[in-house]
Amino acid sequence: MVELSDIEIRSVCLDTSVRSREKVDQEIADVEAITNKHLSEPYSIYVYRFFINNWPDLCLQAFHDGKLVGNIISKVEPHRNARVRGYIGMLSVENEYRGLGIAKKLISESIMLMISKYKCDEITLETEVINKKALKLYENFGFIRIKRLFRYYMNRHDAYRLVLPVTEKSTVCSSQLPELENAVEALY
Ligand SMILES: CC(C)(COP(=O)(O)OP(=O)(O)OC[C@H]1O[C@@H](n2cnc3c(N)ncnc32)[C@H](O)[C@@H]1OP(=O)(O)O)[C@@H](O)C(=O)NCCC(=O)NCCS
Structure with missing residues (x-):
């Protein structure tokens, strides 16, 4: 029987100096396929590319024996130039792998990254x-x-x-907050 400890979690790798362009494209196609399969809302390849190209570290995948069995896609952007807002865009786990705690692990790792690396004030x-x-x-x-x-x-x-809500800022109206300094915008 599969256990959570058999599941490997890692983010997508877009670095074509360490793997071929075909492998990178295949990984993005796999993420798109599993997400489209489980979410009711159809998203275009542009939506996936927007999330993944800007925040590849926030596209976390769950693998079992090399097979993609779940994923979570998130982003971080300034909100009203007053708060840093993380956003979980898509989450899916293959039917036969549900109930093992994979989604909990994906969410937990995504939240940790958004707080520790991106200093999010809130996540929506x-x-x-x-x-x-x-x-x-x-x-x-x-x-x-x-x-x-x-x-x-x-x-x-x-x-x-x-x-x-992560920081105090999340509980204050944005019009009452000072402007963000060095706010990181999406690159692409
Ligand atoms: C929602 C989804 C991602 C959960 O994945 P999962 O790996 O099975 O979830 P986990 O095993 O980590 O379960 C975590 C929690 O989800 C809840 N949960 C899981 N199965 C449940 C069920 N059948 N009924 C009610 N709650 C349930 C419980 O709170 C559970 O925590 P607990 O085990 O401590 O009670 C998965 O069902 C899925 O891909 N659904 C289709 C896509 C979707 O709905 N995505 C989320 C919308 S943004």
Whole structure:
């Protein structure tokens, strides 16, 4: 039986000096395939490229015996030039690997990186109102529901926006905060 300790987590590698361009492209195609398979919302290759090219370290993959079985894709950007906001864009785990704690591990590593490396003040995400499993998963990390977004998804389902406050800034209205210094913008 597969256990969580058999699962290897690592981020995508886009460095063509250590691997071929074909391997890099294949890795991005695999991430796109697993995500499209499990999320109701269809995303174009441009969305994937935007996330992965700008924040390859925040595209974490879970492997079992070399096979991709789960992944999480996140980004970090300034919010209203007052806060550093992390955002979890996509999360999926293959059916036969669910319930092992892979999603918890992917979320936990992603949050750690967004806080320690990117100094995020808060982390946000959206999920379907009917996705009880995902809501429980994120709320166990301390995420709280801050907004209900009417017919947010193309399948016409509503979404909840969730936020995980990290620093004091997350609790202060952005108009009351000083401008961010050295805010890191997306490169591509
Ligand atoms: C949501 C999803 C990523 C969970 O992946 P997973 O690896 O099975 O999750 P984990 O094993 O890490 O479970 C973590 C937590 O999720 C919740 N959870 C998992 N299965 C559940 C179920 N059947 N019912 C309710 N909650 C459940 C529990 O809180 C669980 O924690 P616990 O074991 O301490 O109770 C996976 O089901 C999936 O890919 N779903 C389709 C895509 C999706 O919904 N993505 C998230 C939307 S952004």
